[in-house]
Amino acid sequence: MDLLIAPGLTWVRGALREGLGVRLRDGRVVSAGPLGSATPDLRVHLLMPGATDLQVNGGGGVLFNADPSPGGIAAIRAAHHGLGTHAILPTVITDAPDVMEAAAEAVIAAREAPGIAGIHIEGPHIAPERRGTHDARHVRPLDERTLAVLSRLRAAGVPVLLTLAPERADPALLARAAALGVVLSAGHSSATAEEAQAAFDRGVTMVTHLFNAMPPLHHRDPGLAAAAILSDAWVGLIPDGIHVDWAMLRLALAARPRPDRCFIVSDAMPTVGGPDAFTLYGRRIEVRDRRLVNAEGALAGAHVDMLTGVARLHRQGGVPLESCIAMATDAPRAAMGLPPLEIAPGTPAGSLAVLDEALGFAGWLDRLL
Structure with missing residues (x-):
């Protein structure tokens, strides 16, 4: 099942971006791109890697x-x-x-x-x-x-x-x-x-x-x-x-x-x-x-x-x-020479943290769906 997430802010490739939609399928990111006029299944304040x-x-x-x-x-x-x-x-x-x-x-x-x-x-x-x-x-x-x-x-x-x-x-x-x-x-x-x-x-x-x-x-x-x-x-x-x-x-x-x-x-x-x-x-x-x-x-x-x-x-x-x-x-x-964690195709939703407007931890994305 596909789900479309609409964060107010999304951490992508080393920057915070507005207006993106993150599409998930089977618990993993499929794409992250402009939301446009699409209707999301979930809106969150900020989405970032843990x-x-x-x-x-x-x-x-x-x-x-x-x-x-x-x-x-x-x-x-x-x-x-x-x-x-x-x-x-x-x-x-x-x-x-x-x-x-x-x-x-x-x-x-x-x-x-x-x-x-x-x-x-x-x-x-x-x-x-x-x-x-x-x-x-x-x-x-x-x-x-x-x-x-x-x-x-x-x-x-x-x-x-x-x-x-x-x-x-x-x-x-x-x-x-x-x-x-x-x-x-x-x-x-x-x-x-x-x-x-x-x-x-x-x-x-x-x-x-x-x-x-x-x-x-x-x-x-x-x-x-x-x-x-x-x-x-x-x-x-x-x-x-x-x-x-x-x-x-x-x-x-x-x-x-x-x-x-x-x-x-x-x-x-x-x-x-x-x-x-x-x-x-x-x-x-x-x-x-x-x-x-x-x-x-x-x-x-x-x-x-x-x-x-x-x-x-x-x-x-x-x-x-x-x-x-x-x-x-x-x-x-x-x-430490570790590969970056990115919001990119294949990333598990369970490794993506959601923050609320007070910048408090609201939960892992997979548990909020």
Whole structure:
């Protein structure tokens, strides 16, 4: 059966377009073109591919570090899928080596499951003084044990994102990781601007949650943040209005030579789609006034999902909606070398997110028909 959908706005080929009709047959897109005088079966406000989130620590009450298993991954992805995210990189943060290894095996086992786009290993190869909520007991330089995990993942065809402090990594080991096809990201780092640029020259192509877990911008000591903004590297941002002030976020976007190389991440913890508290390294983490904090009140991850981030970035951050959607869809996929999700012939309706006029997630298109 054919169905004609008439979105007020449709994300097509990297732009928001008005006046289109999206025709479906057997649950898949057949065409997307001018609606003209045709009478649609359904009108919606905005139709876009589901978001891709490159930094998902948890969701639905599950922390990946605490449950590095296919079942844990499924629960985390289900929580985010229920909020409009189509694909995720389950993210394992600094922990004992066997936790990283278990997380890698879990992602290999879950690789063919819907919406599992790879793995993000955030730490343990970070700067101790920029570890944030990461456990200092497990921080260590990049080593052969991690290289073995990276090799295992890449041999299994799993896309891998590795966040580390490049100034603390052996350049030869960095080169080996890059040669495996691992996407290297500078984060939780005290790198100077010069050290950051050297890392970009050696194959680091990304920066993790800009401004967070790195030295602040300083007019005589620009550091990693300034080097990242002025580089061609892909740059991630947490769009909750808490981790980065909106003015600083707009400043970074305006200063970039390649503003299209910015993307957003949730940095979500188990409270997203789950209870308002969980345990990390044996310590209670809870939501207070929309902030996810530990007992001392320090930030410990984020309590936001991707489409809420899109809405906040646009409505509170003042960023054009077209840019916000690109930062949640096309940009993160391009940063990881993943093919884009497009509203094009063959696309399943179940991968297309519908947003209402308030930019809230209204549901997946197939469930609204």
